[in-house]
Amino acid sequence: MTDTQTLIENRPPSVAGLFLERVAATPDAEAYRYPVPPASGQGPDAWQSLSWAQAAERVYAIAAGLIELGIEPEQCVALASATRIEWILADLGIMCAGAATTTIYPQTNADESAFLLSDSASRVLIAENAEQLAKARAKRAELPELAHVVVIDTTGVETGDWVIGLGELEARGAARLEKDPELIKRRVGAITKDQLATLIYTSGTTGRPRGVRLLHDNWSYMAKAIAATGLVTRDDVQYLWLPLAHVFGKVLTSGQIEVGHVTAVDGRVDKIIENLPVVQPTYMAAVPRIFEKVYNGVVAKARAGGPAKYKIFQWAAEVAREYAKVTQDNFRRTGNATAPFALSAKHAVADKLVYAKLREAFGGRLRACVSGSVALAPEIGYFFSGAGIHILEGYGLTESAAASFVNPGEAYRTGTVGKPLPGTEVRIAEDGEILLRGPGIMAGYHGLPEKTAEVLEPDGWFHTGDIGELSNDGYLRITDRKKDLFKTSGGKYIAPTEIEGAFKAVCPFVSNILVHGADRNYCTALIALDEAAILGWAKENGLAGKSYAEVVAAPATVEMVDGYIQQLNAGLQRWQTIKKFRLLPRDLDVEHGEITPSLKLKRPVVEREYKHLIEEMYEGTREK
Known part of the structure; x- marks a missing residue:
């Protein structure tokens, strides 16, 4: 033992x-x-300790x-x-x-x-x-x-x-x-x-x-x-x-x-x-929305600094992603997170210009962040990784006491949720569903034996409802929620969170996006923009002083977002591409019941609330 x-x-x-x-x-x-x-309500907080x-x-x-x-x-x-x-x-x-x-x-x-x-x-x-x-x-x-x-x-x-x-x-x-x-x-x-x-x-x-x-x-x-x-x-x-x-x-x-x-x-x-x-943490946990907001904020600040600053940032962001991919790949193959000399030299310059300031904003001592709850867009993960902010994605559910998988320190792989915690077993069912067994699994749902029996087998295997793939060396990649997967009227299966994550990586103004297309002949999207980021953009584009709702309704905003949709579509299979989209008049929030307090999207609620916009995007099309 x-x-x-x-x-x-x-x-x-x-x-x-x-x-x-x-x-x-x-x-x-x-x-x-x-x-x-x-006591005065003015000035910084004092921090106290308890032994x-x-x-x-x-x-x-x-x-x-x-x-x-x-x-x-x-x-x-x-x-x-x-x-x-x-x-x-x-x-x-x-x-x-x-x-x-x-x-x-x-x-x-x-x-x-x-x-x-x-x-x-x-x-x-x-x-x-x-x-x-x-x-x-x-x-x-x-x-x-x-x-x-x-x-x-x-x-x-x-x-x-x-x-x-x-x-x-x-x-x-x-x-x-x-x-x-x-x-x-x-x-x-x-x-x-x-x-x-x-x-x-x-x-x-x-x-x-x-x-x-x-x-x-x-x-x-x-x-x-x-x-x-x-x-x-x-x-x-x-x-x-x-x-x-x-x-x-x-x-x-x-x-x-x-x-x-x-x-x-x-x-x-x-x-x-x-x-x-003030805290200068060495580690902290967060949900992806926080990293997305930080990323959007950094992009907005660079853009506000003028064309030259923004160009430097874009270059540094690409260097960060390339550096992260190369070093992670080399670590996987050789055990050393190395990069070729030319890339390392570019990375050193970008570090002085961009990454060091970003690390300072996190307190300057951060070894790693743990990200969970929902998937982190890989391109955002690679950006932070290359900038020296290591995001270790993990995976678990309420029913598995939260932490079933986590990326193993230096050997972390962006886009995966790592390996099972010691003592936790995993297997992938024939339909791709992730099954878990171990001491972290719940005893059952309170007062709901029938619901418990639906997900918990007598031999202890728990059905997560998530779809995933295991690598040969035990790293898990989540591809989607089983119930979120949908099939188009043309018979193609779509994993919406994959497309949504890819859009968050290309568009620095997005807050929430919901891809729709079940039993339809093409995919559409409802998009909510990040208020701070889009109002900053509005100032530079002749829309200063307008409200959020007025900015998102403006033709210039729709045209700008459409450019990012085309960028997204260029990297997708034909049947995955977003043919139409609508910008929402406000961001989704907990108060309206559209996202959970842990910032997960409640798809049925959003689709019900904005049914008129979804139907509008399919008007005139013939469904199967």
């Missing part, structure tokens, strides 16, 4: 147990950093406070909050009480929140602020099992019997621990690996969300498997801004506890650019 196998197979039954071990091993080491806005021992003091108080409220093992406690230090402390407190966390995105409306609270039979809700509390209050009559709401930020909140502040919960817990100091140790010691730890509801790109039952063992395995990859070390500083209600964010907290590195926590997406030079 290898050291890795031993590490994974001898794992403790829970992450709560791992947390106790981490606190005992490195009590004084820094665990978390978090921002504290200035593992200080974090534990709060975690144990929260756990004991929940026990004081009557929470029993495996009962659900819901968390409705943006990513912040209190989210992590509360989640660990819930687990150390032997209970289970139900996650709710802060953007979720009152009706959907009530469904999640009711379906999970949550006994306590930990709400971020008055806004989240108001949703629960509005639906209180429908939630007889919800005994208490604990509010993190009590500004404008009236507390009482049903509502208490997080500070009050911790005070109650601390008082309980004074009388019974071994309470948490006993609770954690009693946790078995098959107890429910987390109930995460799928983001529902189609239909109502399903509660995915993830056990304590799923997270303990993930923590050990992440450590076994060697991708992160004790010396790392992680910048964590991803929504912790999503499984991708949640798995990062488990890995950190096992490895013991520092995590800087701030979920305010509008603060990312400001925070990076």
Whole structure:
């Protein structure tokens, strides 16, 4: 048995147990950093730290406070909050009480929140602020099992019997621990690996969300498997801004506890650019939309600098892509990421002119980024790779506790999601569907045995619903969602995300694109443009002062986007080409239910909302 196998197979039954071990091993080491806005509301945030021992003091108080409220093992406690230090402390407190966390995105409306609270039979809700509390209050009559709401930020909140502040919960817990100091140790010691730890509801790109039952063992395995990859070390500083209600964010907290590195926590997406030079992370995880926005921003800045600057940037971008492809290919063949002398010389010049500034914007110390949730356009991946920002794509689902595959450090290959985590098995079904088996796979869907049986075979193989290909040496490439693949009326199969990713790589103004063509005789696209990028372009093209809707409706904008569509089509098979497109009057967003909080496109919602535009693009054509 290898050291890795031993590490994974001898794992403790829970992450709560791992947390106790981490606190005992490195009590004084820094665990978390978090921002504290200035009292005046003006000026930069101050960043404060918690050691593992200080974090534990709060975690144990929260756990004991929940026990004081009557929470029993495996009962659900819901968390409705943006990513912040209190989210992590509360989640660990819930687990150390032997209970289970139900996650709710802060953007979720009152009706959907009530469904999640009711379906999970949550006994306590930990709400971020008055806004989240108001949703629960509005639906209180429908939630007889919800005994208490604990509010993190009590500004404008009236507390009482049903509502208490997080500070009050911790005070109650601390008082309980004074009388019974071994309470948490006993609770954690009693946790078995098959107890429910987390109930995460799928983001529902189609239909109502399903509660995915993830056990304590799923997270303990993930923590050990992440450590076994060697991708992160004790010396790392992680910048964590991803929504912790999503499984991708949640798995990062488990890995950190096992490895013991520092995590800087701030979920305010509008603060990312400001925070990076302050935090100076060595690694961070993100979804592709973030890298696309950074790329579009860099292109827009270069364009605004005038024709000469823009030409230099375009040259440097091509050098970056060529350099990344050559070095990755050489590493695969020889184990050395080398490039020919002429290309290396060009790359060195481009580095001084362009790439070094880009790396500085990321804080200057970034070793790698992990990208997941949806596919990253390979050409964008190659650009960042060549610029020295190494994006390790990974793959997993809520049902597989997020991290099933990840690219292996230096040996990463852009366009693939890497190799399976130690302990995870993979096979490709006859129809190309990816099947997974291992300790990360869910126990099933909450209260939905028929739905569970549809995807989980009795021998443990899980049907992902994704289509992919495995290389001879075990790298996985995702080609599409099984349900997203469509067939044209001419009988050709189309993978829309492949075309959409290719367009994002050629057009620096796109925010979202949806390719349509099921049972039609050609493909069309609905395109939403990035507001900041297109308004910058508008200023230079006689449309200054116009609103977003006016700019996208302007003939000049349509003509400009059409040029990028022709560029895209030049690289596609004839049946894949986009024959017509429409620009949407606004970008797609979470509030309108068109994308999920983890920035995945909800195709049925968008196609339903813009059915009139789709039909317009097929008017006068004869369908089969």
